[in-house]
Structure formats: C-alpha cells, structure tokens
Amino acid sequence: MNVKTTLAALSVLSALSFGASAADLVTNEQAQNLQSAGTVSVSGLDSSPMTIRQALSDKADAQGASKYRIIEAYNNGNYHATAELYK
Template identity: 65%
Template sequence: MKTTLAVLSLLSVLSFGASAAQLVNAEQSQHLQSAGTISLGGVAGAPMDIRQQLSQKADEQGASAYRVIEARNDNTWHVTAELYK
C-alpha cells in the first residue's frame, strides 16, 4: 500500500490536460475546505488512468481538488479520495 500511495503521490507532479480537479498532498489540503469523499472500485489500469478517473469524478462533484486517502491494488484498483472546494 505504501508503494501504491507513493506512486500516486509521484503522479501529482504531472499535469493532466483539461482536468480541473487537481491532486493535492496532505499539506496543501490543510488550506482547503473538505467537500466529502469519492471512491473508485474494481478499476483496471495504470495509476495515471486512476488519477484521471478520480479527477473526472471530483469535477462531477464540483470539487477543485482531491487527495488520495486510501489506495490498494488486488488485480484491480480501489481508491478513496477526499474532495476539496
């Protein structure tokens, strides 16, 4: 799990085209207002694919940012993220 979170954290420095919701770290999230959580489950793909899906789902919820709070990969990904406005 630590490796998974590290991979997702490293991806936070990459830009993601037209995605409005940005991946933030714990320090950055301290200055933002929490707006709930989202989860993805049973998703196949690379960490960048998961990040794109999280960003899209956060956008749909009206969030400007999200932070991954749980991630695991048991043949498919399960990821939970906190949303921020």
C-alpha cells in the first residue's frame, strides 16, 4: 500500500512541476506567427519524454522565452532534443 501511495504522490508532483514551467510547448502551426529567439538543446538524459520536455522548458525559461517548439528529438541510448525558442 505504501508503494502505491508513493507512486501516486510522485505522479502528482511530476505533473505539477511540469505544469509550473513558464515556457509553453507549441505546435508547428502555433509557431508560424511567432518570432524565433534561438535554440536550446538537452542531451545525455536517460529518462522519459516528460523529463526532456521539462528540461527544454527550463532552458527556454532561462533564456527568457515564453514558448518553445521541439525541432529534433531522438534516443540513441540517451535522449537528445533541440527546441526553437520564441519570445
């Protein structure tokens, strides 16, 4: 029972931490009317796609971007992703 409670709490905290990020993920269509502000990359993560999105969002936020779009992502033993930033 304790393991189930711990897993449920971690799931909720993970969702909350992802939702608290300042930079929002946008689609290709949404990005068409936005001005590019550079790119950021993350690599070497052996984690989940959600962790990668959070890492990209954190880097986008640190660069002052309000939105980002993932332009490259692959897993070759470790995850790598690149995102275009928008102000």
